[in-house]
Amino acid sequence: MKKNIIHHRSPHHSGYSGYACLIDFMGDVQVIQGKPQIPYKLAKCLGELSSQKAGIYNSQSVQKEIELLKNINQFSKENPTIIHYLNGERDIRYLIKYKIGGEQLKFCASFHKPPEVLEKTIQNTTYLKKLNGAICVGRNQVDFIKEWLKLKHVEYIPHGVDTAFFEPLKEKPHSKKILFVGQHLRDFEMLNNTMPTILAENKEASLDIILKKEFKHKVNIKSTKVSIHSGIDDFTLKKFYQKASFLYLPMLDSTACNSILEGIACGLPIITSDVGGNRTYLEGTGNFLIPKENSQKFIATALHLLSNPAMCEAIGKQSRALSLNYDWNKIAEKIESFYKSLFS
Incomplete structure (x- = not known):
């Protein structure tokens, strides 16, 4: 053929x-x-x-x-x-x-x-x-x-997903780094509405946002604990995944999401919206699918993970195992x- x-x-x-x-x-x-x-x-x-x-x-x-x-x-x-x-x-x-x-x-x-x-x-x-x-x-x-x-x-x-490239660190340092990646069908309104409360409630937490520079204006969070990155190379992107505590990704809709696949391949817990194809991609794990308009559930779930590193580690292992199917x-x-x- x-x-x-x-x-x-x-x-x-x-x-x-x-x-x-x-x-x-x-x-x-x-x-x-x-x-x-x-x-x-x-x-x-x-x-x-x-x-x-x-x-x-x-x-x-x-x-x-x-x-x-x-x-x-x-x-x-x-x-x-x-x-x-x-x-x-x-x-x-x-x-x-x-x-x-x-x-x-x-x-x-x-x-x-x-x-x-x-x-x-x-x-x-x-x-x-x-x-x-x-x-x-x-x-x-x-x-x-x-x-x-x-x-x-x-x-x-x-x-x-390339599971040989996107992989977890063998020894991951404890951190309270939250990661948000991408712009396509991302729910920036939910991000902007929930993240100030999350960062205020947990003083050690920080947020890294990776997106195209044309979309920086979509982020409206007034905090010194938020860093926005654009134009980074492949290896820097991987390091952000590997060092994060979890991927925080409110979405408006989806089919397949590269960021979710790369996140689970790097052993991250995922907090995302229960929309489109997300449920199928994460089935069989302890990852979190939140009704897309439930801001309080997004906040409570993020705070719960930030205060439970053992849970992050356990769900992260489930994520990595699942990613091998993809x-x-x-x-x-x-x-x-x-x-x-x-x-x-």
Whole structure:
């Protein structure tokens, strides 16, 4: 089977974060990155002619399609060939419309946005309905995508995490460091409303916030015990996870969350909102899923963990054990099996 993966990496992800890491664990694949095939101005013009109501399609999408077309033309029509869009919310247009490779060419995509966001941002599903299959990184997407796109082959395969890179410290110093990471679908209102009380109640506690600098204005906590970090490298990010007492992550919605996966891989307890796919990702552990509007529960849970280091250690061990189920090697095997199922 020939495998073509349409690459996409969100610019804020570290080198060891994000769904594009899957490529490193897939073995023999052809990666379509959107290398320049035609002049940029022409690609930009072609991208702008396509309606964004069918998903993001820009100059880089055009380059990807041309690069993919050249690659498809080189394969024998007798060879089963998979085209896997790593991000189903973008880049899918004209090649899938014509499906020039016949029955031996199958298209699939992984979807990352919650159902409410997908329905709002992709109003024209003409192209997506031509997919042969869809991978959902959140269990909360499965029924929606089956109905929305009228697809037979829809499967929940969790997002992965690099458990060799993201790992706990062998000897973790006792601290009362709280960690908040990321910006996508984060509940900044809940963070701003609860954290002042938590920091006031526990005088030793501190908060590290890691996010893109464009989102710094979202944080409105007046305290010298709060530090905001942007533009850090992969190893610094890992150190923040490893040295934290727990990950504090109120969220508005979710499917899969990189920060939660990286947090559990580094042996952290998690306090997050009971929304979207979070419950599935944390099932079987003592981690904390809080009703998203219950600010008092967020505060009480954080204070309880700050005063119980033994509990943090015990839950952290459960987190690490759970994270091994999401190791990219295991996820890659499941995706390979999904590919094969499209030809059966």
